[in-house]
Amino acid sequence: MSARIGVITFPGTLDDGDAARAVRYADAEAVPLWHADEDLKGVDAVVVPGGFSYGDYLRAGVIARFAPVMSSVIEAAHKGMPVLGICNGFQILCEAGLLPGAMIRNAGLHFICRDQWLRVENTETAWTTRYDKGAEILIPMKNIDGCFVAEQNTLDELEGEGRVVFRYVGGNPNGSRNDIAGIRSENGRVVGLMPHPEHAIDALTGPSDDGLGMFYSAVDALVSA
Template identity: 70%
Template sequence: MSKIGVVTFPGSLDDGDAARAARISGAEVVRLWHADPDLHGVDAVVLPGGFSYGDYLRCGAIARFAPVMETIADAARGGMPVLGICNGFQILCEAHLLPGALTRNQHLHFRNRDQWLRVENSSTAWTNHFTEGQEILIPVKNGEGCYVADRRTLDELEAGGQIVARYIRGNPNGSSRDIAAIRNEAGNVLGIMPHPEHAVEALTGPSLDGLGFFSSVLKHLADAKAAA
């Protein structure tokens, strides 16, 4: 069984939910601690949502320096699948594993809403179970989810197929080019502002669309093992 690690930083809030989603998808879940650089043999890592260190500085700016992040950054450069959700996305940007930055929502309010997205790229470790153009419903909840980057970077993201999901039927935070999720060039690192882990059970979520991200990575890992 593939092992998915879920990191807990001080102030992580959706870590238990990411763990639940991975478990429902059939993964073995390993909880990782910010101060422990050891990844305990996991095959993929989720950086969960929350307010690491209170996010009193820029979101993710302190978490990026946690001991576990150095190991994760190395592993990510080596091809390990890494998913950053919300605060995790912010940490990935601060760690320069993904380009750009997430800034205050343009309307300056925290916004919690069930949000429609369009999957733009299914060639990543985390989205191969979706079809391109597929519309999915995932909750969004953040105060600083407005993705920004310089124009050249945005153009490069577009040209390289690195925009993985866009907001449709309304942009909840003013994000540039309606970006909800991006990937790195290699496709193993994904940052997403909405919360797939909150769309995994009919009882508690608006859809089951979030499961696709976790089943994608399990397929990716299984394929990699089969190839090896």
């Protein structure tokens, strides 16, 4: 029986289709979840995809954090369910308190759309075991509120505890502190990143297939659980 990974759609979500496709590429079942759902339909993991949930009104991710589905995701995450937040999903996970820090407007105040090199800093999360530590991967990114910030003591904790998962290579595109592109929770089950691994699962449609390892990693974690 294949792993069942839920993919949430909020009003304004753009990348749920590609996230579901990435899940299927990793030989798992993609289960659609709607923002108003309270039942997670028995999924084994959840992807909170990118886009502009609720139009990014007030602040990116802040309204989505209060959607009924997120109450269930927060509860499941505290029990150890793997959760991946991509771009707007990362913003939502920070607003929900599942990950520390926040995303603010990019340095230069411009929307960024480019292929971005990342260095894999942590391979012990539920979403990164398929990578070699220090590997450099090419992943698309597209955001305007992608600058990761946190208080210095939080940054020190993230660095000291090895909770930085991805770091920008070849220049910091948006001003994120410590070149941070992605982080994890204390238990390594929740990961958030600004670039889009779901857009890099096939060399025919993306700049690489480097993002597919994240979805295979999650399947591995679920199978071995």
